[in-house]
Amino acid sequence: MSHTPEEQDHIPTSKVQRATKFLGAGAKVGGNYIKHYAKKIVNPSLSKEELHEHNAQDIYTSLSQLKGSALKVAQMMSMDKTMLPGAYQDKFTMAQYSAPPLSYPLVVRTFQKAFGRTPEAMFDTFSPSAVNAASIGQVHKATKDGKTFAVKVQYPDVAESVSSDLRMVRPFAYRLLNMNEKEMDHYMDEVEEKLLEETDYELEVQRSQEIATACRHLPHLNFPNYYPALSTARIITMDWLEGAHLKEWLQNNPTQEDRNQIGQALWDFYHHQVHHLKQVHADPHPGNFIIQEGVTLGIIDFGCVKVIPEDFYRGYFSLIKKESLLNEAQLNQIFFDLDFISDRDTPAEQAYFKGVFKEMIALLGRPFHSETFDFAQDSYFQQIYTLGDRISKDKMFRQSRQARGSRHGLFINRTYFGLYSLLNQLGAHISTTKPMWLA
Amino acid sequence: MENIEKTNLSGKNTRTRILEAFVHHVLETGQEPVSVYKFAQSLQMREQEFYTFYTSFQGVKGGVWESIFEQTLTDMLAQEAYAHYSPKEKLLSFYFTCIEELKKNRSYLLALYEKQPDFKKVTPQEVQSFKNKYLAFAKTLVQEGKETEQIANRKYISDKYPEVLWLETLFIFQFWLKDTSPGFERTDAAIEKSVNLFFDVIGRNAVDSFFDFAKFLYQSK
Numbered sequence: 001m002s003h004t005p006e007e008q009d010h011i012p013t014s015k016v017q018r019a020t021k022f023l024g025a026g027a028k029v030g031g032n033y034i035k036h037y038a039k040k041i042v043n044p045s046l047s048k049e050e051l052h053e054h055n056a057q058d059i060y061t062s063l064s065q066l067k068g069s070a071l072k073v074a075q076m077m078s079m080d081k082t083m084l085p086g087a088y089q090d091k092f093t094m095a096q097y098s099a100p101p102l103s104y105p106l107v108v109r110t111f112q113k114a115f116g117r118t119p120e121a122m123f124d125t126f127s128p129s130a131v132n133a134a135s136i137g138q139v140h141k142a143t144k145d146g147k148t149f150a151v152k153v154q155y156p157d158v159a160e161s162v163s164s165d166l167r168m169v170r171p172f173a174y175r176l177l178n179m180n181e182k183e184m185d186h187y188m189d190e191v192e193e194k195l196l197e198e199t200d201y202e203l204e205v206q207r208s209q210e211i212a213t214a215c216r217h218l219p220h221l222n223f224p225n226y227y228p229a230l231s232t233a234r235i236i237t238m239d240w241l242e243g244a245h246l247k248e249w250l251q252n253n254p255t256q257e258d259r260n261q262i263g264q265a266l267w268d269f270y271h272h273q274v275h276h277l278k279q280v281h282a283d284p285h286p287g288n289f290i291i292q293e294g295v296t297l298g299i300i301d302f303g304c305v306k307v308i309p310e311d312f313y314r315g316y317f318s319l320i321k322k323e324s325l326l327n328e329a330q331l332n333q334i335f336f337d338l339d340f341i342s343d344r345d346t347p348a349e350q351a352y353f354k355g356v357f358k359e360m361i362a363l364l365g366r367p368f369h370s371e372t373f374d375f376a377q378d379s380y381f382q383q384i385y386t387l388g389d390r391i392s393k394d395k396m397f398r399q400s401r402q403a404r405g406s407r408h409g410l411f412i413n414r415t416y417f418g419l420y421s422l423l424n425q426l427g428a429h430i431s432t433t434k435p436m437w438l439a
Numbered sequence: 440m441e442n443i444e445k446t447n448l449s450g451k452n453t454r455t456r457i458l459e460a461f462v463h464h465v466l467e468t469g470q471e472p473v474s475v476y477k478f479a480q481s482l483q484m485r486e487q488e489f490y491t492f493y494t495s496f497q498g499v500k501g502g503v504w505e506s507i508f509e510q511t512l513t514d515m516l517a518q519e520a521y522a523h524y525s526p527k528e529k530l531l532s533f534y535f536t537c538i539e540e541l542k543k544n545r546s547y548l549l550a551l552y553e554k555q556p557d558f559k560k561v562t563p564q565e566v567q568s569f570k571n572k573y574l575a576f577a578k579t580l581v582q583e584g585k586e587t588e589q590i591a592n593r594k595y596i597s598d599k600y601p602e603v604l605w606l607e608t609l610f611i612f613q614f615w616l617k618d619t620s621p622g623f624e625r626t627d628a629a630i631e632k633s634v635n636l637f638f639d640v641i642g643r644n645a646v647d648s649f650f651d652f653a654k655f656l657y658q659s660k
Contacts, residue, residue, distance in 0.1 A: 103531050104520065104528055105535055106627060108520065118518065128520070128523075156628045156631070157625050157627065
């Protein structure tokens with residue numbers, strides 16, 4: 001094995017051949033690999049970066065033409081920064097901002113199907129064009145009796161096409177993440193389940209109200225009211241939150257106190273959800289937050305909520321204890337419970353992965369290890385990326401075809417990556433609280 | 440009902456009565472009546488009276504199509520927002536309203552057309568009047584689009600746009616017949632996407648620049 005080029009171990013020819021059968025990007029990605037290997041024979045120094053660049057381009061082009069779930073998967077992958085090489089990330093982050101809007105006649109039709117009335121008949125005013133795009137819908141601004149509403153309308157056929165879109169994404173995902181299909185499916189099922197939930201606007205209204213009620217007592221947070229009578233499976237009506245999106249707000253150079261206040265509100269919000277409610281708004285995307293007067297944080301869009309199972313919760317969060325506080329046996333047990341390592345691993349693999357995960361945990365848990373933490377330090381994030389990069393390039397890691405980590409970790413990791421990255425953008429210095437049982 | 444109408448037969452009422460009875464017959468039996476004679480009899484009408492309105496069942500089916508078009512137009516124009524729509528939105532609105540109208544007659548249409556492998560083969564006579572009205576509607580849209588420059592004026596080709604749109608209409612109708620998604624959502628998506636594509640193609644785009652450039656090169660030789 002060691003005589004063949006390393007990539008050959010991961011992309012069996014049959015896979016390349018099979019890839020060419022897929023339409024669009026599938027075929028193109030396969031083609032890129034073939035091209036890459038052909039070139040590599042001639043010029044062995046060819047970098048893999050170039051191949052990634054080509055692949056990302058083609059995959060992105062195809063994905064951006066799909067609506068709904070494929071876009072969502074792209075978004076999700078783009079958030080897990082350590083999971084993907086640089087080139088993929090850049091393209092997939094673009095996916096978050098491009099979606100062709102619904103035509104107004106279709107919005108009217110959606111209303112007529114749901115309520116038997118046109119939007120103009122239901123509200124005093126209704127903006128014919130969308131004021132904001134979400135990946136599976138778009139937001140219109142409406143007024144009635146002096147109140148302003150945000151009305152989210154879902155694209156037709158999204159729920160129906162989630163599963164079929166995912167089937168199209170799977171082959172890319174196997175190749176992108178270099179996992180075998182069986183292991184991958186374990187995660188894909190989790191993703192599919194969450195995506196299907198996101199298309200259920202009735203569930204979203206119910207959860208939004210639940211979480212908003214449970215978190216309203218936290219300082220500097222604001223939640224819109226939801227109007228179930230004006231909402232259906234395809235439409236959500238809520239209060240319009242006046243304010244600026246996070247990115248706009250940051251452009252106006254807010255003071256350090258204000259940034260800390262927003263950062264702290266964000267931290268408290270997630271702390272309360274994870275440790276008390278055991279269900280969490282798992283989509284900390286900058287577009288889901290609005291900064292309002294008096295410097296409060298407005299929270300919109302509860303499409304993606306992850307319920308945290310109790311046994312997973314205990315194991316996962318035990319890991320944020322300082323390493324020295326966990327003994328070897330406890331750590332081993334947790335690693336097994338969370339599927340980081342398994343009986344199928346060779347002793348060498350076990351030792352290697354234990355080392356890797358310990359290093360990752362020590363780094364990712366660092367904010368919890370002190371009373372306060374300054375998320376403005378880019379050097380900390382640089383360390384995370386460097387570690388992620390180093391691991392993903394490591395031969396041992398790449399050759400292991402096993403999925404690692406519990407499926408529940410997928411969305412929890414995503415939530416924390418998102419949260420850290422938001423706090424970094426805010427440059428916030430905050431006091432990092434821990435749950436009582438870990439203190 | 441029928442007895443009351445019979446005492447006061449205006450031409451229009453009889454026309455509607457024939458259409459309704461025909462639809463009713465297809466709905467109940469899954470097929471066309473055996474003969475005009477039988478059909479007229481069931482309406483307590485003499486055969487020759489039937490012929491003053493329609494010459495065959497083909498004509499009756501055409502009449503049903505025509506009434507679907509008329510109803511679509513009425514409903515569509517009744518929408519307040521319609522007046523402010525761009526040609527593209529008007530076309531979308533037409534299709535969405537039309538699908539709604541078709542839905543009311545779905546069983547009837549399925550009984551007649553489900554087994555048709557290709558709707559284009561359906562005797563033109565049957566949909567002629569629907570088609571003519573549609574073409575007239577499409578023509579005004581294309582005209583408006585050209586004036587507002589949302590549609591590129593291409594010699595000879597742009598005159599064919601209404602015909603192309605008619606093919607799109609047939610496509611949508613067939614798509615809808617086979618659609619099994621809840622609330623015919625897939626048809627909604629098909630309409631949205633196909634209309635978007637059509638307007639992207641007929642708007643000023645790379646093709647126009649290409650021909651412009653080719654012409655320039657040719658002339659400067």
